[in-house]
Amino acid sequence: MYYFNSSIKTTINIILISFVLAYTLNPIRSIFEAKFKLSKRAASILVILMIIGMCITCIISIMPTLFTEISNVSNIFDNIESFLEGIYEKFNLAHIPGANTLYNEILEKGNLILANFSENAINNLIKISSNLITFAIVPIMMYYFLCDGDRIYNKVLLLLPTEKRTIVKKILNDIDKILTRYIASQLLLCGFIGVLTFILLIIFRVKFPLWISILNAIFNIIPYFGPIFGAVPAVVVALLDSPIKALWIVLGMFIIQQIEGNILCPKITGDSTDIHPFVIIILLLIGDKLGGFVGMILVVPIAVMLKVLYDDINYYLF
Known part of the structure; x- marks a missing residue:
């Protein structure tokens, strides 16, 4: 029913997004x-107003420039074409069999990507704008979850048999502890990544350093694939200036991810998930198929919850 009825799907999505936030x-x-x-009510309103203010500031400051850059995105491919043409002529690749064919195919693919990017970007912006009214309900739902979360929690427990409530409370408390630790570690890690990305973009004078840094920090929540997704906006914007700058950004983002993977992540995150990397990759693929980007973000916390649930049921009941 969730997948076949759009109204039910939208309603469930709003409730889930509000609860997670x-x-x-x-x-x-x-x-x-x-x-x-x-x-509690005043603090909840303050938090929600802070988030709304950040979103409005983001929209007002970045949207006009974003539309301008989308219209000028052809400059990226002009720069790439000039860069490739320079390499082609400098190393005299015309004498290499198949080089000319490969060169022309790359240019052809580039033009196709440009056409698809412009069309998809405009369609996505229109789609987001049309859903703004629907998702305006999210802050209201968030307010009630923040204010009355404990009351809702207790009401739900009343639906259970009396003898099961104590065990369920213990299991939910364990899930809450693990999940809170996971979320806190991820937010702290994303903050570090955002700061390092901002410094990198400032050094190389890439446009939108603040917003690209925030975007990269958000993408970093997704294990393994997130750093790749997060690097794409920075590289694309750097290509607006020159391919050489884009190469430096690729190198810089690679170094940042090495720092994150080998230094920051072990120190901050530790074994908060305690799930094998192979299993996480499978979960990410499933999350992508079921819920796209949001699914990839939520699938690991859900897996952590299920793991704690499984361990606690074995401990308390068997």
Whole structure:
């Protein structure tokens, strides 16, 4: 029913997105509540207003420039074409069998990518704009999850038999501890990646350094594939200036990911998931098929929850 009825799918998506955002922002609300001596409702409103303000600032500051850059995206392929033509002439590749054919095929593919990119970018922007009204409900749902989450939790527990409630509470508390640790470690890791990316982009004077850094930090939530996805916007924008700058950005992003994978990740994340990398890759592929980008973000936390659930059921019941 979820996949065949668009209304039900939209409703469930809004509830899930609101719950996930509220759960993620719950520690920040608790900090505001304790530090500023606010009520739970006032702290919740403050957190939501802060998020809305950040989104509005992002839209106002980046959207006009984004439309301009989309219209000028052909400059990227002009720069690439000039770069390839320079290499082709400098190394006299015309004498190599098949080089001329390969060169022409690359240019042909580039023009095709340009046409598809422009069409898809405009269609996606229109689609996002048409869904803004629907997702305006998300802040309202977040408010109720942040304010009345404990009440909803207790009401749901009342649906269970009395003898099962204690065990369920223990299992849910264990899930909450592991999940909170995972989310906190991921947010801290993404923050480090965002800062390092921002420094790299500032050094090479790439446009939109702040927003590309934020985007790369968000993509970094996805294990293994996230760093690749996150590097693409930086490389594409660098190509607006020159292919050489893009190559430097590729090298810089590679170094950042080595720092993240070999230094930061073991220190910050540790074994918070305790899931084999092969299993995580399979889960990411499943998440991509079921929910796209959002599915890839949510599939690992869901797997962590299921693992804790399995371990606790074995411990408490068997």
